[in-house]
Amino acid sequence: MSVAFGTQGRGRRALKWFAIAVAGITIAACGRYAYERREQWRSDLESRCMSSGAVQMTQFVQRANTINGPGTCGMDYPLRVSAQARGQVSYNRPQTLACQMVPTVDRWIDNVVQPAAQRWFGAGVVEVRAGSYSCRGIRGGRSGRMSEHSFGNALDVFAFVLTSGHTVVIRQHWRGETAESGFLREIFVRACDHFTTVLGPGSDAFHYDHFHLDLARHDPRWTRRVCRPRPETVQMLQPAAPTNNFGFGFGR
Numbered sequence: 001m002s003v004a005f006g007t008q009g010r011g012r013r014a015l016k017w018f019a020i021a022v023a024g025i026t027i028a029a030c031g032r033y034a035y036e037r038r039e040q041w042r043s044d045l046e047s048r049c050m051s052s053g054a055v056q057m058t059q060f061v062q063r064a065n066t067i068n069g070p071g072t073c074g075m076d077y078p079l080r081v082s083a084q085a086r087g088q089v090s091y092n093r094p095q096t097l098a099c100q101m102v103p104t105v106d107r108w109i110d111n112v113v114q115p116a117a118q119r120w121f122g123a124g125v126v127e128v129r130a131g132s133y134s135c136r137g138i139r140g141g142r143s144g145r146m147s148e149h150s151f152g153n154a155l156d157v158f159a160f161v162l163t164s165g166h167t168v169v170i171r172q173h174w175r176g177e178t179a180e181s182g183f184l185r186e187i188f189v190r191a192c193d194h195f196t197t198v199l200g201p202g203s204d205a206f207h208y209d210h211f212h213l214d215l216a217r218h219d220p221r222w223t224r225r226v227c228r229p230r231p232e233t234v235q236m237l238q239p240a241a242p243t244n245n246f247g248f249g250f251g252r
Contacts, residue, residue: 038072041217042098042151046077049099055079060087061102073135073150085109089125096133098152100215104194105155108213112190117162120183120239127161131210139206148197154214171209174201182237189234192227203228 055061060083067074075098083090084105097105109125117125133152137144148154159169173180191198191213199212218224 036071038074038151042153043076045215046075046099049103050077054103055099058087060084064096067096067133067152070135072146075133075152078133078152084128085114089113090127092127092129095130095155096152097155101132101153101155104215105213108187108191108194112194113160113187116183116186116190117160120179120186121162121164121166123162123164123166125160126163128157129159129161131156131158148214148216153216154197154212157211157213158209170201170211177237179239182239185234185236189227189231189236192225192231196222196225198225198227200229 049055057063060081062080064078064080066076067078075096077099078096079099079102080094081091081097081102082094084102086106089109109128113125117123132149132155134147134149136147136150138147149156157170159167161167168180168183170184174184175181188198188200188211191211195213195215196218197212197214197216199207200210201208216226218226
């Protein structure tokens with residue numbers, strides 16, 4: 001009987017110390033997260049964007065609740081965006097973005113994507129298939145440097161749906177010498193004029209099927225941009241010349 005009691009006592013003591021250890025780890029983790037703060041420039045950028053009037057709340061762009069954590073993840077003024085370009089280009093599902101991303105994506109669509117779609121296909125873009133906010137590291141998970149997706153400061157674009165119903169898919173159409181390839185390469189290279197980071201097929205193993213677009217601050221003066229693959233290495237194509245010459249020279 002004394003042996004049995006002695007065993008139970010040791011078991012209780014072991015459970016006690018295990019509970020203390022778990023509590024200590026939990027407190028340490030909570031303490032670590034408590035001291036993690038998003039970089040101030042992120043809050044400043046969101047605040048300036050919201051106060052500038054660059055983004056107007058509409059049925060397509062709505063305020064969402066502040067996102068704080070876990071860790072540094074989140075946004076002060078998250079926006080739930082169901083469509084860009086004044087509602088003309090919808091998302092396949094609503095995206096959660098920081099304020100500064102919304103007008104930048106609008107400009108890219110208006111000045112690059114739509115003109116390119118008309119040039120290559122004689123059609124406009126009506127839908128973008130994309131992904132946005134996700135609290136994770138740049139290589140997935142929670143370890144290492146956090147992705148710009150963790151702050152709503154990035155958009156992943158996978159495909160474009162045209163007014164004709166045709167879908168241009170980056171994974172399928174980036175390579176080759178088709179109209180789809182020419183369109184995708186043109187809007188990729190020119191995205192480097194609008195975003196501070198542009199990654200696509202050929203940049204690394206993680207971006208073989210989509211464009212990653214973000215507004216990361218790579219240096220204090222906002223002068224450095226990261227575009228991979230480098231624009232000068234992307235083989236550009238030209239739309240085929242029209243073959244219908246009916247009416248050529250009419251009126252001369």
